[in-house]
Amino acid sequence: MICPHCNTNLLRKERSGRRCSKCRREFALEPKESPFGLHDIRIRTLAERLGDGRDLRYTLTQLWYAAGRKRIPDLYRVFRRVRIGISVAIVVITFFTAVSGVLPAAPVIGAAVVAMVLAHVALRAARPQFERAATIRMPVPYNTFRKELIGRWTPIYGGLPPGAVDEGKVRLPVVDRPRFAVLCQDRGVLACLAVNNVPHTWDMALSDRIEQLPPAVPVLVLHDANPPGIVLAGQARAALGTRAVAVGLRPRAVSTNESALRLREPRPTEADAALLRREPLSADEIEWLADGWWSPLAAIAPAKLLAVLARAVERVEETADPEHSRARQVGFLTWPTG
Structure with a gap:
């Protein structure tokens, strides 16, 4: 690890107690102990990336996703590790059994080969069920990440990382005469918009509830690519008519986008799946969400x-x-890639 204060490359033994043995200054995060293996320079790099060179503000949740996206488990790799683990176990058991002389080596090796083949056949047969049942979540819970970051970073540096805001402490501003409104169930996303001056830039009201939206203005509906988000967009269209413009994440925008962060929970209930079929989604999108x-x-x-x-x-x-009013019903906009 490189010391964030003097840039010295430190071995583990040279940074005990989260203190550089060269400059004697304390740092916040020890990569061998911190969530996602983070260290101070990595946090600063993520902060710069989220700030986009324009001093944009970001929430701790956005930092959490940015820090953990490369550590999200891959189903293929998980399954491959299981297969390799079983193979190694069979080889080790075979080796020690043959060396011990308890049984003749030839029958032991033969049995091992048969076991290996049967195990691979069984794993191949079980793979579809494994993939259907597997969940993919952030490897470190948000509360653990937040507690570690605030608990360690703030005492050392006197505040959060550059540009970071604790979304739980952000109050959404009141816009007297809004020209637009944003509807989003995620208060953290609304907090990000608030601290980046969106309400003042576009005279835009921010709300997480349909009934709290201002009247007679276009409403941009931001949402996750998940059943609750898709249903929210449908509810907004039903309640607001052509005022509702869905600009949230559509499944087709993320299901094949390698840069998108994709997670997986247990399959939704049949009732939730039925709600999805009422929305303007393709069969592939419904299948993706239903999986x-x-x-x-x-x-x-x-x-x-x-x-x-x-x-x-x-x-x-x-x-x-008025000649183009139908364009407000276009639905989901295309999200930028990369």
Whole structure:
């Protein structure tokens, strides 16, 4: 690890007690102990990336997703490790049994080969069921990450990482005469928009409830690519009519996008699946959601989130002409990739 204060490359024994043995200054995170194996320089790098060179603000949840996205388990790799583990176990048992001389070596090796083949056949047969039942979640819970970061970073540096905000402490501003509104169930996403001056930039009200939205203004509906998010978009269209413009994450925008963060929960209930079939989704999108996959809006970096919002505002303004009012019903906008 490189010391964040003097840039010395430190071995584990040279940084005991989270203190550099060269400059004697204390640092916040020990990669051998911290969530996601983080260290101070890594946090600063993530902060710069989330700030996009424009001093954009970001939430701790966005930092959590950015820090952990490369450590999210891959189903294929997990299954492969299980297969390798079983193979290694068979080889080790065979070796020690043959060496011990308890049984003749030839029958032991033969039995091992048969066991290996049967194990691989069984694993191949079980793989579809394994993939259907497996969940993919962030490897470190958010509360653990938040507690470690705040508990260690703040005492050392006197505050959160550069640009970070604790979304739980952000109050959504009141906009007197809004021209637009955002509806989003994720208060953390609304907090990100608030601290990046979205309400003042576009005279935009922020709300997590349909009944609290201002009247007679276009409403941009931001949501996760998951059943609750898709249902929210449908409810907004039903309640608001052509005022509702869905600009949230659509399954097809993330299911094949390698840069998107994809997680997986147990399959939704049949009732939830029935609700999905009422929405303007393709068969592939419904199948993807019904298989438990989802993608969180909060994992989107502030720059991309603001870019999508800017495009939505521009599109709404361009369609203000009555001849183009139908364009407000276009639904989901295409999210930027990369």
